[in-house]
Amino acid sequence: MNNESWIRRSLAHVWHPCTQMRDHAGAAPELPLIPVRSAEGAWLEDFEGNRYLDAVSSWWTNIFGHRHPYIVEQLKAQLDTLDHVMLAGFTHETVIELSERLVQITPPGLDRCFYADNGSSAIEVALKMSFHYWLNAGRPGKTRFVALSNSYHGETLGALAIGHTGLYRDTYAPLLLEPIHVPSPDCYERGVGQSWEDHSRQQFQWMEDTLARHADEICAVIVEPLVQCAGGMRMYHPIYLSMLREACTRHGVHLIVDEIAVGFGRTGRLFASEWAPPLSRDGGAESGITPDFMCISKGLTGGTLPLAVTLTRDEIYQAFYADYREGKAFLHSHSYTGNPLACRAALATLDLFEREKPLLSNRMLAQLMWSQTAELRSHPHVAEVRQQGMILAIEMVRNVHRKEPYPSEERRGLRAYRHALSRGVLLRPLGNVLYFMPPYVITPREVERLCQVAIEAVNEATRDA
Numbered sequence: 526m527n528n529e530s531w532i533r534r535s536l537a538h539v540w541h542p543c544t545q546m547r548d549h550a551g552a553a554p555e556l557p558l559i560p561v562r563s564a565e566g567a568w569l570e571d572f573e574g575n576r577y578l579d580a581v582s583s584w585w586t587n588i589f590g591h592r593h594p595y596i597v598e599q600l601k602a603q604l605d606t607l608d609h610v611m612l613a614g615f616t617h618e619t620v621i622e623l624s625e626r627l628v629q630i631t632p633p634g635l636d637r638c639f640y641a642d643n644g645s646s647a648i649e650v651a652l653k654m655s656f657h658y659w660l661n662a663g664r665p666g667k668t669r670f671v672a673l674s675n676s677y678h679g680e681t682l683g684a685l686a687i688g689h690t691g692l693y694r695d696t697y698a699p700l701l702l703e704p705i706h707v708p709s710p711d712c713y714e715r716g717v718g719q720s721w722e723d724h725s726r727q728q729f730q731w732m733e734d735t736l737a738r739h740a741d742e743i744c745a746v747i748v749e750p751l752v753q754c755a756g757g758m759r760m761y762h763p764i765y766l767s768m769l770r771e772a773c774t775r776h777g778v779h780l781i782v783d784e785i786a787v788g789f790g791r792t793g794r795l796f797a798s799e800w801a802p803p804l805s806r807d808g809g810a811e812s813g814i815t816p817d818f819m820c821i822s823k824g825l826t827g828g829t830l831p832l833a834v835t836l837t838r839d840e841i842y843q844a845f846y847a848d849y850r851e852g853k854a855f856l857h858s859h860s861y862t863g864n865p866l867a868c869r870a871a872l873a874t875l876d877l878f879e880r881e882k883p884l885l886s887n888r889m890l891a892q893l894m895w896s897q898t899a900e901l902r903s904h905p906h907v908a909e910v911r912q913q914g915m916i917l918a919i920e921m922v923r924n925v926h927r928k929e930p931y932p933s934e935e936r937r938g939l940r941a942y943r944h945a946l947s948r949g950v951l952l953r954p955l956g957n958v959l960y961f962m963p964p965y966v967i968t969p970r971e972v973e974r975l976c977q978v979a980i981e982a983v984n985e986a987t988r989d990a
């Protein structure tokens with residue numbers, strides 16, 4: 526069967542995510558639907574042999590390329606032993622080993638792992654646990670959460686409520702709990718000539734004021750460290766994380782760090798929280814913060830199976846540990862909690878971090894991404910090219926000097942998307958922001974090609990018809 530017939534069958538019954546389905550309709554659809562037959566490394570292939578370079582790692586999950594032979598081998602072996610068992614009342618080898626290793630590689634002090642099967646659920650777990658901790662600790666007045674403007678934490682009702690991305694949130698606003706949203710340290714908004722660090726420090730004042738005023742009713746602050754990915758790959762200086770950690774401790778509020786998109790090497794270190802510099806310069810202090818909760822998912826299984834973990838500190842775990850009759854237990858559950866196959870894929874992924882040292886090789890790839898997009902930095906419709914490790918984002922605007930965005934109805938990003946597809950590259954912009962988030966197995970030649978196609982796509986998208 527060819528592409529055409531798969532598309533027809535898909536459109537008959539599959540409701541695709543994050544899509545106006547009508548965009549797929551007709552002979553020349555706004556948004557072409559691409560049936561994928563197979564994938565290998567950084568490449569996807571359709572039913573007619575067309576290949577697409579997966580420059581967004583299939584929604585930021587696929588860090589070691591598709592069907593990595595080692596992950597495939599480990600998964601096959603796991604299937605021969607244990608497919609699935611519920612994690613309540615039972616335990617198994619892969620979840621034990623994975624928990625041990627996650628505790629070793631995450632910031633010191635995160636000693637307890639609670640499992641879920643997608644990022645949004647891991648966020649729900651952190652929110653519920655934080656609230657429940659304060660309840661168990663005799664502080665029932667703590668019921669609110671603080672999040673940054675332009676943040677994204679997933680799309681189940683709790684996670685959606687905490688986030689601040691209008692496109693996803695506004696429709697459901699009547700259903701959602703109301704967090705306190707504080708202006709983001711996003712450095713795209715910095716003043717002319719102002720440094721990233723200076724801007725992020727300055728923006729922290731909003732957070733300090735909010736905590737000072739509302740600490741008694743706040744359970745936790747939640748942030749995406751360094752990069753607000755779904756919010757258009759907006760980036761900020763790590764000093765903000767250091768200041769936030771200090772302030773949360775001082776005000777008696779939890780800190781939840783959402784590493785779902787940026788964890789597992791994406792920003793150049795294994796976790797983005799590791800970039801936070803020491804606050805005082807009086808020697809000895811190492812960089813990196815320990816949050817009270819860290820949520821991870823996406824890259825965790827190398828993009829093969831759904832899995833998420835909320836890690837927390839032992840002190841928080843202890844607040845739930847009591848005689849059954851005290852009713853303090855955390856009773857949250859998902860059917861597939863700690864699925865052995867997904868845990869095996871995660872273990873294989875951690876092995877690959879040790880064996881292939883991607884954090885080292887990514888430095889060269891990241892530099893190449895930067896140098897190969899040089900001409901976009903003086904493009905008349907590019908306000909900013911920004912990068913953090915293996916994320917590079919290109920902000921397309923109508924007017925560079927005023928940073929005047931293109932109206933979203935013009936769907937400039939969609940033009941870039943279609944152009945890139947016609948050249949065999951999968952680039953799926955977020956509004957007017959074109960970005961790369963390639964798998965770490967991408968080759969230098971593929972990076973060159975990706976950048977070339979991205980430049981063409983920007984020209985195509987910003988050309989006035």
Ligand SMILES: *Cc1c(COP(=O)(O)O)cnc(C)c1O
Binds near residue numbers: 643645648755787
């Ligand atoms: C993707 C994402 C989520 C949600 O994860 P899902 O698995 O899609 O539910 C939450 N937070 C961030 C930062 C994300 O990028």
